[in-house]
Amino acid sequence: MRTPRFSLLTLTLLTLLSGCRRPSAPAGADAGTPRAEAPKGPEVTLTVKGSDTMVVLGQRWAEQFIASHPGVKLQVTGGGSGTGFAALINGTTDIAMSSRPIKDAEKEQVRQRHPTGPVELPVARDGITFYVHETNPVDSLTLAQLKAIYQGDLTRWRDVGGKDEPIVVYSRENSSGTYVFVKDEVLGGEDFTERAQTLPGTAAVVHAVALERNGLGYGGAAYAKGVRELKVKKDAHSEPIAPTAENIRKGTYPLARDLFFYLPRQATGTARAFIDYVLSPEGQKIVTDAGYFPVK
Template sequence: MRTQYRPLIALVLLTLVSGCRRPSGSAGDDAGTPPSPTPGLQGTVTVKGSDTMVLLGQRWAEQFMKLHPEVKLQVTGGGSGTGIAALINGTTDIAMSSRPIKDAERQMAQQRHPAGPVELAVALDGITFYVHESNPVEALTIEQLKAIYLGDLSRWKDVGGNDAPIVVYSRENSSGTYVFVKDEVLDGEDFTSRALTLPGTAAVVNAVGQERNGIGYGGAAYARRVKELRVKKDARSEAIAPTPENIQNGSYPLSRRLYFYLPKEATGATRAFLDYVLSPEGQEIAITVGYFPVK
Protein backbone atom coordinates (compact mmCIF):
# COMPACT_ATOMS: atom_id res chain seq x y z
CA MET A 1 0.00 0.00 0.00
CA ARG A 2 1.31 3.48 -0.70
CA THR A 3 2.13 5.60 2.34
CA GLN A 4 2.61 7.92 0.75
CA TYR A 5 -9.41 22.60 2.58
CA ARG A 6 -12.53 28.42 0.29
CA PRO A 7 -9.72 30.73 0.38
CA LEU A 8 -7.55 31.15 3.47
CA ILE A 9 -4.43 33.13 4.16
CA ALA A 10 -2.20 30.41 5.40
CA LEU A 11 0.85 28.34 5.07
CA VAL A 12 1.11 24.67 4.98
CA LEU A 13 2.41 21.54 6.43
CA LEU A 14 5.21 20.02 8.25
CA THR A 15 7.93 17.72 9.04
CA LEU A 16 11.56 16.97 9.17
CA VAL A 17 12.00 13.69 7.41
CA SER A 18 14.96 11.43 7.53
CA GLY A 19 15.58 10.30 4.00
CA CYS A 20 13.01 12.69 2.56
CA ARG A 21 14.13 15.24 -0.01
CA ARG A 22 14.16 18.87 1.13
CA PRO A 23 15.46 22.07 -0.42
CA SER A 24 19.24 22.05 -0.69
CA GLY A 25 20.97 24.28 1.81
CA SER A 26 17.97 24.51 4.15
CA ALA A 27 18.66 26.53 7.29
CA GLY A 28 17.56 23.82 9.76
CA ASP A 29 20.06 21.22 8.57
CA ASP A 30 22.66 21.56 11.33
CA ALA A 31 20.92 21.55 14.68
CA GLY A 32 17.18 21.12 15.01
CA THR A 33 16.52 24.64 16.21
CA PRO A 34 13.82 26.76 14.55
CA PRO A 35 15.19 29.07 11.85
CA SER A 36 15.85 32.61 12.99
CA PRO A 37 13.99 35.55 11.42
CA THR A 38 15.73 36.73 8.25
CA PRO A 39 16.27 40.51 8.26
CA GLY A 40 14.70 42.16 5.23
CA LEU A 41 12.87 39.07 4.06
CA GLN A 42 9.80 40.04 2.04
CA GLY A 43 7.56 38.88 -0.79
CA THR A 44 4.43 36.85 -1.48
CA VAL A 45 4.23 33.07 -1.38
CA THR A 46 1.23 31.37 -2.97
CA VAL A 47 0.14 27.92 -1.84
CA LYS A 48 -2.74 26.02 -3.45
CA GLY A 49 -4.30 22.60 -3.32
CA SER A 50 -5.34 19.96 -0.84
CA ASP A 51 -8.32 20.83 1.36
CA THR A 52 -7.01 18.32 3.88
CA MET A 53 -3.94 20.46 4.50
CA VAL A 54 -5.51 23.92 4.97
CA LEU A 55 -6.24 23.39 8.67
CA LEU A 56 -2.52 23.04 9.26
CA GLY A 57 -1.64 25.90 6.97
CA GLN A 58 -3.79 28.37 8.86
CA ARG A 59 -1.81 27.80 12.05
CA TRP A 60 1.57 27.98 10.32
CA ALA A 61 0.75 31.20 8.47
CA GLU A 62 -0.07 33.02 11.69
CA GLN A 63 3.23 32.09 13.28
CA PHE A 64 5.45 32.53 10.23
CA MET A 65 4.08 35.98 9.45
CA LYS A 66 4.74 37.05 13.04
CA LEU A 67 8.38 36.25 12.38
CA HIS A 68 8.32 37.77 8.89
CA PRO A 69 5.69 40.57 8.75
CA GLU A 70 6.88 41.65 5.29
CA VAL A 71 6.03 38.24 3.83
CA LYS A 72 2.46 37.62 2.64
CA LEU A 73 1.27 34.03 2.54
CA GLN A 74 -1.74 33.26 0.32
CA VAL A 75 -3.21 29.78 0.57
CA THR A 76 -6.29 28.46 -1.19
CA GLY A 77 -7.80 25.00 -1.26
CA GLY A 78 -9.83 23.34 -3.96
CA GLY A 79 -8.27 19.90 -3.87
CA SER A 80 -4.96 18.29 -4.67
CA GLY A 81 -5.71 18.23 -8.40
CA THR A 82 -6.32 21.99 -8.34
CA GLY A 83 -2.98 22.58 -6.64
CA ILE A 84 -1.05 20.41 -9.05
CA ALA A 85 -2.78 22.07 -12.02
CA ALA A 86 -1.64 25.44 -10.64
CA LEU A 87 1.87 24.08 -10.33
CA ILE A 88 1.80 23.00 -13.97
CA ASN A 89 0.51 26.33 -15.29
CA GLY A 90 2.82 28.39 -13.11
CA THR A 91 0.26 30.08 -10.85
CA THR A 92 1.48 28.81 -7.49
CA ASP A 93 4.79 28.61 -5.67
CA ILE A 94 3.77 25.50 -3.75
CA ALA A 95 1.14 22.86 -4.47
CA MET A 96 -0.33 20.95 -1.52
CA SER A 97 -1.31 17.40 -2.30
CA SER A 98 -2.65 14.53 -0.23
CA ARG A 99 -1.63 12.11 -2.98
CA PRO A 100 1.55 11.58 -4.96
CA ILE A 101 1.83 13.48 -8.23
CA LYS A 102 0.92 11.37 -11.26
CA ASP A 103 3.48 10.62 -13.97
CA ALA A 104 1.54 12.60 -16.58
CA GLU A 105 1.32 15.60 -14.22
CA ARG A 106 5.04 15.41 -13.51
CA GLN A 107 5.83 15.42 -17.22
CA MET A 108 3.61 18.46 -17.82
CA ALA A 109 5.27 20.32 -14.93
CA GLN A 110 8.68 19.56 -16.40
CA GLN A 111 7.77 21.32 -19.62
CA ARG A 112 8.02 24.61 -17.68
CA HIS A 113 10.80 23.59 -15.29
CA PRO A 114 12.75 20.58 -16.64
CA ALA A 115 14.55 19.98 -13.33
CA GLY A 116 11.30 19.86 -11.33
CA PRO A 117 9.01 19.28 -9.70
CA VAL A 118 10.51 19.07 -6.20
CA GLU A 119 8.60 16.69 -3.93
CA LEU A 120 8.53 17.00 -0.13
CA ALA A 121 6.69 14.51 2.08
CA VAL A 122 5.67 16.86 4.88
CA ALA A 123 3.36 14.93 7.21
CA LEU A 124 1.56 11.70 7.90
CA ASP A 125 -2.22 11.40 7.97
CA GLY A 126 -4.73 8.59 8.31
CA ILE A 127 -7.83 8.34 6.15
CA THR A 128 -10.64 7.83 8.63
CA PHE A 129 -14.15 6.54 7.95
CA TYR A 130 -16.68 8.37 10.11
CA VAL A 131 -20.14 7.29 11.26
CA HIS A 132 -22.69 8.92 13.59
CA GLU A 133 -21.88 8.60 17.29
CA SER A 134 -25.05 6.51 17.84
CA ASN A 135 -24.11 3.93 15.18
CA PRO A 136 -23.41 0.56 16.87
CA VAL A 137 -20.89 -0.48 14.19
CA GLU A 138 -17.36 -0.21 15.54
CA ALA A 139 -15.20 -1.68 12.78
CA LEU A 140 -15.31 -2.62 9.10
CA THR A 141 -13.01 -4.48 6.77
CA ILE A 142 -11.60 -2.78 3.70
CA GLU A 143 -13.73 -5.15 1.62
CA GLN A 144 -16.89 -4.02 3.45
CA LEU A 145 -15.95 -0.37 2.94
CA LYS A 146 -15.42 -1.11 -0.73
CA ALA A 147 -18.83 -2.78 -1.01
CA ILE A 148 -20.52 0.18 0.69
CA TYR A 149 -18.85 2.75 -1.56
CA LEU A 150 -19.50 0.71 -4.70
CA GLY A 151 -23.17 0.39 -3.69
CA ASP A 152 -23.11 -3.38 -3.23
CA LEU A 153 -24.01 -3.02 0.47
CA SER A 154 -26.80 -0.54 1.13
CA ARG A 155 -28.13 -1.33 4.62
CA TRP A 156 -26.34 -1.19 7.96
CA LYS A 157 -27.73 -4.55 9.06
CA ASP A 158 -25.50 -6.16 6.40
CA VAL A 159 -22.43 -5.15 8.42
CA GLY A 160 -23.78 -5.70 11.94
CA GLY A 161 -25.69 -2.45 12.38
CA ASN A 162 -29.30 -1.34 12.49
CA ASP A 163 -31.87 -2.17 9.82
CA ALA A 164 -31.49 1.22 8.12
CA PRO A 165 -30.20 2.49 4.76
CA ILE A 166 -26.55 3.54 4.54
CA VAL A 167 -26.25 7.20 3.53
CA VAL A 168 -22.93 7.52 1.70
CA TYR A 169 -20.91 10.75 1.68
CA SER A 170 -17.89 11.30 -0.55
CA ARG A 171 -15.53 14.04 -1.77
CA GLU A 172 -15.28 15.78 -5.16
CA ASN A 173 -13.03 14.08 -7.72
CA SER A 174 -10.38 16.85 -7.56
CA SER A 175 -9.66 15.79 -3.99
CA GLY A 176 -6.53 13.79 -3.23
CA THR A 177 -8.50 12.06 -0.47
CA TYR A 178 -11.07 10.97 -3.06
CA VAL A 179 -8.26 9.59 -5.22
CA PHE A 180 -6.70 7.77 -2.27
CA VAL A 181 -9.96 6.05 -1.34
CA LYS A 182 -10.68 5.17 -4.97
CA ASP A 183 -7.24 3.63 -5.40
CA GLU A 184 -6.66 2.01 -2.02
CA VAL A 185 -10.20 0.99 -1.01
CA LEU A 186 -12.15 0.67 -4.29
CA ASP A 187 -9.26 -0.76 -6.31
CA GLY A 188 -9.79 1.93 -8.95
CA GLU A 189 -13.51 1.30 -9.42
CA ASP A 190 -16.05 4.14 -9.52
CA PHE A 191 -18.01 5.31 -6.47
CA THR A 192 -21.69 4.45 -6.27
CA SER A 193 -23.98 6.99 -7.96
CA ARG A 194 -25.84 7.20 -4.62
CA ALA A 195 -22.84 8.86 -2.95
CA LEU A 196 -23.48 12.47 -1.94
CA THR A 197 -20.49 14.60 -2.96
CA LEU A 198 -19.35 17.30 -0.54
CA PRO A 199 -16.68 20.01 -1.03
CA GLY A 200 -14.38 19.27 1.91
CA THR A 201 -13.67 17.01 4.85
CA ALA A 202 -15.22 19.46 7.31
CA ALA A 203 -18.47 19.28 5.32
CA VAL A 204 -18.34 15.48 5.38
CA VAL A 205 -17.83 15.40 9.15
CA ASN A 206 -20.67 17.89 9.66
CA ALA A 207 -23.03 15.82 7.49
CA VAL A 208 -22.22 12.54 9.22
CA GLY A 209 -22.58 14.22 12.61
CA GLN A 210 -26.19 15.07 11.71
CA GLU A 211 -27.18 11.96 9.73
CA ARG A 212 -27.62 8.93 12.01
CA ASN A 213 -27.22 6.53 9.07
CA GLY A 214 -24.35 8.32 7.36
CA ILE A 215 -20.80 7.27 6.56
CA GLY A 216 -18.04 9.49 5.22
CA TYR A 217 -14.27 9.71 5.06
CA GLY A 218 -11.46 12.22 5.48
CA GLY A 219 -8.36 13.09 7.45
CA ALA A 220 -8.03 11.94 11.04
CA ALA A 221 -7.49 15.53 12.24
CA TYR A 222 -11.08 16.47 11.31
CA ALA A 223 -12.95 13.90 13.40
CA ARG A 224 -15.19 15.90 15.77
CA ARG A 225 -18.48 14.68 17.25
CA VAL A 226 -18.45 11.58 15.03
CA LYS A 227 -17.28 8.02 15.59
CA GLU A 228 -14.10 6.91 13.87
CA LEU A 229 -14.34 3.31 12.66
CA ARG A 230 -11.56 0.85 13.28
CA VAL A 231 -10.40 -0.78 10.04
CA LYS A 232 -9.44 -4.38 9.29
CA LYS A 233 -7.34 -5.41 6.30
CA ASP A 234 -9.52 -8.51 5.98
CA ALA A 235 -11.98 -10.58 7.97
CA ARG A 236 -9.21 -12.38 9.88
CA SER A 237 -7.16 -9.30 10.73
CA GLU A 238 -7.21 -7.20 13.86
CA ALA A 239 -9.34 -4.05 13.76
CA ILE A 240 -6.95 -1.08 13.97
CA ALA A 241 -8.00 2.34 15.26
CA PRO A 242 -6.66 5.49 13.53
CA THR A 243 -4.67 6.59 16.57
CA PRO A 244 -1.51 8.71 16.29
CA GLU A 245 0.66 5.74 17.22
CA ASN A 246 -0.97 3.41 14.68
CA ILE A 247 -0.77 6.00 11.91
CA GLN A 248 2.87 6.78 12.60
CA ASN A 249 4.00 3.17 12.80
CA GLY A 250 2.03 2.19 9.69
CA SER A 251 -0.15 -0.46 11.35
CA TYR A 252 -3.32 1.49 10.51
CA PRO A 253 -4.17 0.19 7.02
CA LEU A 254 -5.10 3.59 5.54
CA SER A 255 -2.12 5.71 6.54
CA ARG A 256 -0.74 8.13 3.93
CA ARG A 257 1.83 10.85 3.34
CA LEU A 258 0.97 14.46 2.59
CA TYR A 259 3.09 16.43 0.14
CA PHE A 260 4.39 19.79 -1.01
CA TYR A 261 5.29 20.11 -4.68
CA LEU A 262 7.43 22.99 -5.91
CA PRO A 263 8.18 23.78 -9.57
CA LYS A 264 11.91 24.06 -8.73
CA GLU A 265 14.28 24.43 -5.79
CA ALA A 266 13.00 27.14 -3.43
CA THR A 267 14.69 30.48 -2.79
CA GLY A 268 13.94 33.62 -0.77
CA ALA A 269 10.65 33.79 1.12
CA THR A 270 9.53 30.40 -0.18
CA ARG A 271 12.63 28.71 1.15
CA ALA A 272 12.31 30.49 4.51
CA PHE A 273 8.72 29.29 4.69
CA LEU A 274 9.76 25.71 4.06
CA ASP A 275 12.51 25.94 6.67
CA TYR A 276 9.90 27.01 9.22
CA VAL A 277 7.53 24.22 8.24
CA LEU A 278 10.30 21.66 8.63
CA SER A 279 11.57 23.10 11.92
CA PRO A 280 10.79 21.59 15.34
CA GLU A 281 8.40 24.49 15.98
CA GLY A 282 6.53 23.78 12.74
CA GLN A 283 6.35 20.09 13.51
CA GLU A 284 4.96 20.83 16.97
CA ILE A 285 2.19 22.97 15.44
CA ALA A 286 1.27 20.13 13.08
CA ILE A 287 1.14 17.64 15.92
CA THR A 288 -1.09 20.01 17.90
CA VAL A 289 -3.49 20.30 14.95
CA GLY A 290 -3.75 16.53 14.62
CA TYR A 291 -1.19 15.41 12.05
CA PHE A 292 2.03 13.53 12.49
CA PRO A 293 5.68 13.93 11.47
CA VAL A 294 7.12 11.55 8.94
CA LYS A 295 9.87 9.42 10.39
Protein backbone atom coordinates (compact mmCIF):
# COMPACT_ATOMS: atom_id res chain seq x y z
CA MET A 1 0.00 0.00 0.00
CA ARG A 2 1.42 3.36 -0.98
CA THR A 3 2.08 5.82 1.83
CA PRO A 4 0.09 9.08 1.41
CA ARG A 5 2.25 11.98 0.15
CA PHE A 6 1.00 14.17 3.01
CA SER A 7 2.36 11.73 5.57
CA LEU A 8 5.76 11.64 3.91
CA LEU A 9 5.98 15.44 3.91
CA THR A 10 4.89 15.63 7.52
CA LEU A 11 7.47 13.05 8.53
CA THR A 12 10.22 14.93 6.69
CA LEU A 13 9.35 18.24 8.39
CA LEU A 14 9.26 16.66 11.82
CA THR A 15 12.68 15.10 11.24
CA LEU A 16 14.21 18.42 10.18
CA LEU A 17 12.69 20.27 13.13
CA SER A 18 13.89 17.70 15.63
CA GLY A 19 17.43 18.05 14.26
CA CYS A 20 17.37 21.78 14.95
CA ARG A 21 16.33 21.48 18.58
CA ARG A 22 18.96 21.81 21.36
CA PRO A 23 19.36 18.55 23.26
CA SER A 24 17.73 18.57 26.66
CA ALA A 25 19.94 18.58 29.76
CA PRO A 26 20.49 15.25 31.48
CA ALA A 27 18.43 14.64 34.57
CA GLY A 28 19.83 16.49 37.56
CA ALA A 29 22.10 18.71 35.47
CA ASP A 30 22.06 22.50 35.61
CA ALA A 31 20.69 23.72 32.32
CA GLY A 32 23.03 26.73 32.52
CA THR A 33 26.18 24.61 32.87
CA PRO A 34 28.36 24.59 29.73
CA ARG A 35 28.61 21.24 28.00
CA ALA A 36 32.39 21.55 27.38
CA GLU A 37 35.36 23.56 28.60
CA ALA A 38 36.10 26.83 26.84
CA PRO A 39 38.83 26.48 24.21
CA LYS A 40 42.28 26.96 25.73
CA GLY A 41 44.87 29.31 24.29
CA PRO A 42 48.09 28.00 22.75
CA GLU A 43 50.61 26.52 25.19
CA VAL A 44 53.58 28.78 25.93
CA THR A 45 57.01 27.18 26.29
CA LEU A 46 59.78 28.95 28.20
CA THR A 47 63.30 27.50 28.06
CA VAL A 48 65.83 28.02 30.87
CA LYS A 49 69.31 26.54 30.48
CA GLY A 50 72.79 26.77 32.02
CA SER A 51 74.42 26.57 35.42
CA ASP A 52 74.47 23.15 37.09
CA THR A 53 74.76 24.96 40.41
CA MET A 54 71.39 26.59 39.74
CA VAL A 55 69.53 23.76 38.01
CA VAL A 56 67.82 22.39 41.13
CA LEU A 57 66.81 25.91 42.15
CA GLY A 58 65.54 26.63 38.63
CA GLN A 59 63.46 23.46 38.62
CA ARG A 60 61.86 24.33 41.97
CA TRP A 61 60.97 27.80 40.71
CA ALA A 62 59.51 26.24 37.56
CA GLU A 63 57.40 23.68 39.45
CA GLN A 64 55.76 26.34 41.57
CA PHE A 65 55.32 28.81 38.72
CA ILE A 66 53.56 26.40 36.35
CA ALA A 67 51.25 25.28 39.18
CA SER A 68 49.57 28.69 38.91
CA HIS A 69 50.15 29.08 35.15
CA PRO A 70 48.71 25.87 33.62
CA GLY A 71 49.15 27.11 30.06
CA VAL A 72 52.92 27.42 30.47
CA LYS A 73 55.51 24.72 29.84
CA LEU A 74 58.85 25.50 31.52
CA GLN A 75 61.93 23.51 30.52
CA VAL A 76 64.91 23.82 32.89
CA THR A 77 68.20 22.05 32.06
CA GLY A 78 71.81 22.32 33.19
CA GLY A 79 75.09 21.72 31.39
CA GLY A 80 77.07 24.59 32.90
CA SER A 81 77.06 28.37 32.67
CA GLY A 82 79.02 28.25 29.41
CA THR A 83 76.36 26.00 27.91
CA GLY A 84 73.71 28.52 28.93
CA PHE A 85 75.57 31.39 27.30
CA ALA A 86 76.11 29.35 24.11
CA ALA A 87 72.35 28.71 23.97
CA LEU A 88 71.64 32.41 24.55
CA ILE A 89 74.00 33.32 21.72
CA ASN A 90 72.52 30.87 19.24
CA GLY A 91 68.93 31.61 20.22
CA THR A 92 67.99 28.22 21.71
CA THR A 93 67.10 29.42 25.20
CA ASP A 94 64.94 32.22 26.56
CA ILE A 95 66.93 32.53 29.80
CA ALA A 96 70.51 31.51 30.56
CA MET A 97 71.34 30.61 34.16
CA SER A 98 74.88 31.45 35.24
CA SER A 99 76.96 31.24 38.40
CA ARG A 100 79.44 33.75 36.96
CA PRO A 101 79.18 37.14 35.24
CA ILE A 102 79.05 37.07 31.45
CA LYS A 103 82.35 37.65 29.64
CA ASP A 104 82.86 40.59 27.28
CA ALA A 105 83.29 38.27 24.29
CA GLU A 106 80.00 36.53 25.13
CA LYS A 107 78.25 39.89 25.43
CA GLU A 108 79.37 40.87 21.95
CA GLN A 109 78.17 37.59 20.50
CA VAL A 110 74.72 38.06 22.08
CA ARG A 111 74.57 41.62 20.67
CA GLN A 112 75.16 40.38 17.14
CA ARG A 113 71.70 38.80 17.33
CA HIS A 114 70.12 41.11 19.92
CA PRO A 115 71.65 44.62 19.81
CA THR A 116 70.02 45.75 23.08
CA GLY A 117 71.09 42.66 25.07
CA PRO A 118 72.07 40.90 27.13
CA VAL A 119 70.08 41.73 30.27
CA GLU A 120 71.66 40.66 33.57
CA LEU A 121 69.52 39.86 36.63
CA PRO A 122 70.95 38.63 39.96
CA VAL A 123 68.35 36.17 41.29
CA ALA A 124 70.12 34.54 44.26
CA ARG A 125 73.41 34.44 46.17
CA ASP A 126 75.75 31.57 46.90
CA GLY A 127 78.99 30.82 48.64
CA ILE A 128 81.58 28.63 46.90
CA THR A 129 82.23 25.87 49.41
CA PHE A 130 85.14 23.47 49.68
CA TYR A 131 84.11 20.02 50.85
CA VAL A 132 86.08 17.33 52.67
CA HIS A 133 85.13 13.89 53.96
CA GLU A 134 83.28 13.91 57.27
CA THR A 135 86.23 12.16 58.98
CA ASN A 136 88.85 14.67 57.78
CA PRO A 137 90.29 16.56 60.80
CA VAL A 138 91.18 19.68 58.76
CA ASP A 139 88.74 22.47 59.70
CA SER A 140 89.87 25.39 57.53
CA LEU A 141 92.24 26.39 54.74
CA THR A 142 93.58 29.74 53.58
CA LEU A 143 93.04 30.98 50.05
CA ALA A 144 96.79 30.52 49.49
CA GLN A 145 96.61 26.89 50.62
CA LEU A 146 93.63 26.21 48.36
CA LYS A 147 95.51 27.71 45.43
CA ALA A 148 98.60 25.60 46.18
CA ILE A 149 96.50 22.42 46.39
CA TYR A 150 94.60 23.09 43.18
CA GLN A 151 97.80 23.92 41.33
CA GLY A 152 99.54 20.76 42.59
CA ASP A 153 102.11 22.42 44.88
CA LEU A 154 100.59 20.88 48.04
CA THR A 155 99.73 17.22 47.62
CA ARG A 156 99.38 15.74 51.13
CA TRP A 157 97.00 16.57 53.96
CA ARG A 158 99.88 16.77 56.45
CA ASP A 159 101.03 19.91 54.59
CA VAL A 160 97.90 21.69 55.84
CA GLY A 161 97.56 20.19 59.30
CA GLY A 162 95.93 16.87 58.44
CA LYS A 163 97.00 13.24 58.23
CA ASP A 164 99.90 11.96 56.16
CA GLU A 165 97.63 11.01 53.29
CA PRO A 166 97.45 12.18 49.66
CA ILE A 167 94.96 14.91 48.78
CA VAL A 168 92.56 13.61 46.13
CA VAL A 169 91.49 16.72 44.21
CA TYR A 170 88.12 17.03 42.47
CA SER A 171 87.14 19.85 40.13
CA ARG A 172 84.39 20.86 37.70
CA GLU A 173 84.47 20.87 33.90
CA ASN A 174 85.65 24.09 32.24
CA SER A 175 82.15 24.97 30.96
CA SER A 176 81.09 25.44 34.58
CA GLY A 177 80.70 28.93 36.05
CA THR A 178 81.86 27.50 39.38
CA TYR A 179 85.07 26.31 37.70
CA VAL A 180 85.62 29.79 36.26
CA PHE A 181 84.91 31.43 39.62
CA VAL A 182 87.45 29.24 41.45
CA LYS A 183 90.00 29.74 38.68
CA ASP A 184 89.62 33.52 38.87
CA GLU A 185 89.12 34.05 42.61
CA VAL A 186 91.29 31.28 44.07
CA LEU A 187 93.88 30.45 41.41
CA GLY A 188 94.29 34.03 40.19
CA GLY A 189 93.50 33.00 36.62
CA GLU A 190 96.12 30.24 36.53
CA ASP A 191 95.50 26.63 35.50
CA PHE A 192 94.35 23.74 37.66
CA THR A 193 96.69 20.84 38.37
CA GLU A 194 96.50 17.92 35.96
CA ARG A 195 95.91 15.74 39.02
CA ALA A 196 92.44 17.24 39.52
CA GLN A 197 89.69 14.81 38.60
CA THR A 198 87.06 16.63 36.54
CA LEU A 199 83.43 15.79 37.26
CA PRO A 200 80.31 16.91 35.37
CA GLY A 201 78.36 18.57 38.19
CA THR A 202 78.47 19.71 41.80
CA ALA A 203 76.35 16.75 42.91
CA ALA A 204 78.96 14.41 41.39
CA VAL A 205 81.76 16.25 43.24
CA VAL A 206 79.92 15.96 46.56
CA HIS A 207 79.25 12.26 45.96
CA ALA A 208 82.92 11.61 45.18
CA VAL A 209 84.13 13.43 48.30
CA ALA A 210 81.57 11.62 50.46
CA LEU A 211 83.10 8.31 49.32
CA GLU A 212 86.80 9.34 49.31
CA ARG A 213 88.16 10.06 52.82
CA ASN A 214 91.10 12.02 51.36
CA GLY A 215 88.98 13.95 48.88
CA LEU A 216 88.70 17.73 48.42
CA GLY A 217 86.11 19.29 46.12
CA TYR A 218 84.16 22.50 45.64
CA GLY A 219 80.73 23.73 44.63
CA GLY A 220 77.67 25.59 45.84
CA ALA A 221 76.77 25.60 49.52
CA ALA A 222 73.33 24.08 48.82
CA TYR A 223 74.90 20.77 47.75
CA ALA A 224 76.87 20.07 50.94
CA LYS A 225 75.12 16.86 52.02
CA GLY A 226 77.08 13.94 53.49
CA VAL A 227 80.31 15.95 53.49
CA ARG A 228 81.80 18.65 55.70
CA GLU A 229 82.25 22.26 54.67
CA LEU A 230 85.63 23.86 55.24
CA LYS A 231 85.96 27.34 56.67
CA VAL A 232 88.08 29.70 54.56
CA LYS A 233 90.70 32.21 55.71
CA LYS A 234 91.75 35.15 53.58
CA ASP A 235 95.32 34.71 54.83
CA ALA A 236 97.26 33.01 57.61
CA HIS A 237 96.44 35.80 60.07
CA SER A 238 92.69 35.98 59.40
CA GLU A 239 90.00 34.17 61.30
CA PRO A 240 88.35 31.23 59.50
CA ILE A 241 84.93 32.10 58.05
CA ALA A 242 82.20 29.52 57.44
CA PRO A 243 79.90 29.81 54.38
CA THR A 244 76.79 30.57 56.45
CA ALA A 245 73.82 32.69 55.37
CA GLU A 246 74.82 35.48 57.76
CA ASN A 247 78.46 35.58 56.61
CA ILE A 248 77.46 35.57 52.95
CA ARG A 249 74.85 38.28 53.54
CA LYS A 250 77.37 40.48 55.37
CA GLY A 251 80.06 39.84 52.77
CA THR A 252 82.58 38.46 55.28
CA TYR A 253 82.83 35.05 53.59
CA PRO A 254 85.58 35.53 50.98
CA LEU A 255 84.05 33.37 48.25
CA ALA A 256 80.47 34.68 48.04
CA ARG A 257 78.95 35.31 44.62
CA ASP A 258 75.75 36.24 42.80
CA LEU A 259 73.77 33.77 40.71
CA PHE A 260 72.29 35.25 37.53
CA PHE A 261 69.62 35.06 34.88
CA TYR A 262 70.68 36.44 31.49
CA LEU A 263 68.15 37.32 28.80
CA PRO A 264 68.71 38.37 25.18
CA ARG A 265 66.49 41.43 25.66
CA GLN A 266 64.17 43.01 28.21
CA ALA A 267 61.66 40.42 29.37
CA THR A 268 58.01 40.57 28.34
CA GLY A 269 55.01 38.29 28.65
CA THR A 270 55.61 34.90 30.24
CA ALA A 271 59.34 35.51 30.77
CA ARG A 272 58.54 38.72 32.65
CA ALA A 273 55.94 36.94 34.78
CA PHE A 274 58.42 34.16 35.63
CA ILE A 275 61.14 36.63 36.63
CA ASP A 276 58.68 38.60 38.76
CA TYR A 277 57.83 35.35 40.52
CA VAL A 278 61.50 34.44 41.05
CA LEU A 279 62.19 37.83 42.68
CA SER A 280 58.97 37.84 44.72
CA PRO A 281 58.97 36.96 48.44
CA GLU A 282 57.62 33.51 47.53
CA GLY A 283 60.33 32.95 44.91
CA GLN A 284 63.07 34.11 47.26
CA LYS A 285 61.75 31.80 49.98
CA ILE A 286 62.39 28.93 47.57
CA VAL A 287 65.98 30.23 47.32
CA THR A 288 66.36 29.90 51.09
CA ASP A 289 64.59 26.54 51.25
CA ALA A 290 66.93 25.17 48.57
CA GLY A 291 70.02 26.15 50.60
CA TYR A 292 70.97 29.32 48.73
CA PHE A 293 70.68 32.92 49.86
CA PRO A 294 68.18 35.61 48.75
CA VAL A 295 69.25 38.67 46.79
CA LYS A 296 67.05 40.98 48.82
